[in-house]
Amino acid sequence: MKSQHQVVLSLGSNQGNRLQILEQCVALLHQEVGTVIKISAVFETPAWGFESESFFNCALLLHTGATPLRVLQQILKIEKRLGRTRNAAIGYQARSIDIDIIAFDEEIVTTDKLQIPHPLLQERKFVLLPFQELQLDWQHPIFKKNIPELIAETRDTSTCEIVGKISAPLSTIPLDQFNYIAFEGNIGAGKTTLTHKIAEDFNAKMVLERFADNPFLPKFYKDQNRYAFPLEMSFLADRYQQLTDDLAQFDLFKDFVVADYHIFKSLIFAKITLAEDEYRLYRNLFTIIYKEMPKPDLYVYLYQNTNRLLQNIKKRGRGYEQNIKADYLEKINTGYLDYIKSQQDLNVLIIDVSDLDFVKNQSDYLFILEEIQKKIQ
Structure with missing residues (x-):
C-alpha cells in the first residue's frame, strides 16, 4: 500500500x-x-x-x-x-x-x-x-x-x-549506488515512515520489521521479566529469516533495498531487557548469526530526544506502548550510540530529527536527503 x-x-x-x-x-x-x-x-x-x-x-x-x-x-x-x-x-x-x-x-x-x-x-x-x-x-x-x-x-x-x-x-542523490540501506532509531523515531518515503521516491525494495505479528510483544510490556527472553529470541529468529530471504531475492524492478532496521538492534534491546545470564546465552547465539548477515552499505541512525519520542508514541496510539518509560527509551538511545561508536567498518550517518517533521514538512524531508547526499559525497 x-x-x-x-x-x-x-x-x-x-x-x-x-x-x-x-x-x-x-x-x-x-x-x-x-x-x-x-x-x-x-x-x-x-x-x-x-x-x-x-x-x-x-x-x-x-x-x-x-x-x-x-x-x-x-x-x-x-x-x-x-x-x-x-x-x-x-x-x-x-x-x-x-x-x-x-x-x-x-x-x-x-x-x-x-x-x-x-x-x-x-x-x-x-x-x-x-x-x-x-x-x-x-x-x-x-x-x-x-x-x-x-x-x-x-x-x-x-x-x-x-x-x-x-x-x-x-537525480543528484545517487542512492542506487548502494545495495542495502538501513534506517534505524529508537521506538517512535520515525524510521518506518521514512523508509516508506525513501522506497517510494527512489524505487527501492522495502523491508519492514514485522513487530506487529510478534505475540510476545504485548505480553512483554505487561511483564518484562517473564517475557523478555522469548520476545528477544522470537525477534532475532524473525529478523534473521526476513533479512536472509529479502536480501537474497534480487528484484529486477527495484534499484536497491531499504530497511527500517538492522539486525544488530536485537543485541541492543536484549542487553537492556535480559537478565545477565540470559544475555550471555543470547549474545553467543547472536554472534553466530551476525557473522552470516550482510552489513548495510549505509546505516542511518535517526536520533530523537526522549520527550519527542514519548510524544510520538502517544500520538500513534499503540496500546501496548503507552506505558513505556523515559528511562527505557534513554537506555535504548545509549545502546545504539555505544554500538555506533564501536563499529569501525560501518558506514554510519547520524541525523538529529528531534525538531523535524518530515511527514508534514517537505523541507524537513529534503533536509534528511541533503544530509544523506553530503554523506555520499
Missing part, C-alpha cells in the same frame, strides 16, 4: 524566460509541496483557446501526503510568487506560469474549486504528450482509458515539439 499520493501536474509558461520559469516552478514544488520524482521533456506548443505567444509545457510526477485541496492551495501560492494572477472573468490569457492538477492517483474529485482528473485532459496534446513521457501505469478513472489511448482519440491537431529538458531534483 502506498503511503504517498501520486500527483501529476501540468506546467506551462508563455511570458518571460519560459524555460527558466518552469525550472523555478519545479524547484518550488519540490521544496514546498512534495517530492518531484519525474519530469517530462519540455514541449513548445501554440496558445490554446486564444491568440498569444507559444507556450513551454511539461508534466511532472509528485509524491505527497497532502490532500488534493491542500495541494491546490500550495500551487496557487507558487503561481502568485512567480507572477501569475488568476482571473476567471477574463478567460484565457498569457501568463508567466500555469500549474494544473491533472491526476491525483486515480481519484475523482468534483468540487467548486477543483475537478480531478482535469476535465480537458483528453482535449489537450500539450498535456497528453508530456503526461505520456512520465510512463505511469495510470488509467483515466472516468473514461477507463490510458494515456496512449487518449492520445489516439484526441481531436487536438496542434503541433507539440520538444525544445528542452529539466532535470529531476532527485
Whole structure:
C-alpha cells in the first residue's frame, strides 16, 4: 500500500524566460509541496483557446501526503510568487506560469474549486504528450482509458515539439549506488515512515520489521521479566529469516533495498531487557548469526530526544506502548550510540530529527536527503 499520493501536474509558461520559469516552478514544488520524482521533456506548443505567444509545457510526477485541496492551495501560492494572477472573468490569457492538477492517483474529485482528473485532459496534446513521457501505469478513472489511448482519440491537431529538458531534483542523490540501506532509531523515531518515503521516491525494495505479528510483544510490556527472553529470541529468529530471504531475492524492478532496521538492534534491546545470564546465552547465539548477515552499505541512525519520542508514541496510539518509560527509551538511545561508536567498518550517518517533521514538512524531508547526499559525497 502506498503511503504517498501520486500527483501529476501540468506546467506551462508563455511570458518571460519560459524555460527558466518552469525550472523555478519545479524547484518550488519540490521544496514546498512534495517530492518531484519525474519530469517530462519540455514541449513548445501554440496558445490554446486564444491568440498569444507559444507556450513551454511539461508534466511532472509528485509524491505527497497532502490532500488534493491542500495541494491546490500550495500551487496557487507558487503561481502568485512567480507572477501569475488568476482571473476567471477574463478567460484565457498569457501568463508567466500555469500549474494544473491533472491526476491525483486515480481519484475523482468534483468540487467548486477543483475537478480531478482535469476535465480537458483528453482535449489537450500539450498535456497528453508530456503526461505520456512520465510512463505511469495510470488509467483515466472516468473514461477507463490510458494515456496512449487518449492520445489516439484526441481531436487536438496542434503541433507539440520538444525544445528542452529539466532535470529531476532527485537525480543528484545517487542512492542506487548502494545495495542495502538501513534506517534505524529508537521506538517512535520515525524510521518506518521514512523508509516508506525513501522506497517510494527512489524505487527501492522495502523491508519492514514485522513487530506487529510478534505475540510476545504485548505480553512483554505487561511483564518484562517473564517475557523478555522469548520476545528477544522470537525477534532475532524473525529478523534473521526476513533479512536472509529479502536480501537474497534480487528484484529486477527495484534499484536497491531499504530497511527500517538492522539486525544488530536485537543485541541492543536484549542487553537492556535480559537478565545477565540470559544475555550471555543470547549474545553467543547472536554472534553466530551476525557473522552470516550482510552489513548495510549505509546505516542511518535517526536520533530523537526522549520527550519527542514519548510524544510520538502517544500520538500513534499503540496500546501496548503507552506505558513505556523515559528511562527505557534513554537506555535504548545509549545502546545504539555505544554500538555506533564501536563499529569501525560501518558506514554510519547520524541525523538529529528531534525538531523535524518530515511527514508534514517537505523541507524537513529534503533536509534528511541533503544530509544523506553530503554523506555520499
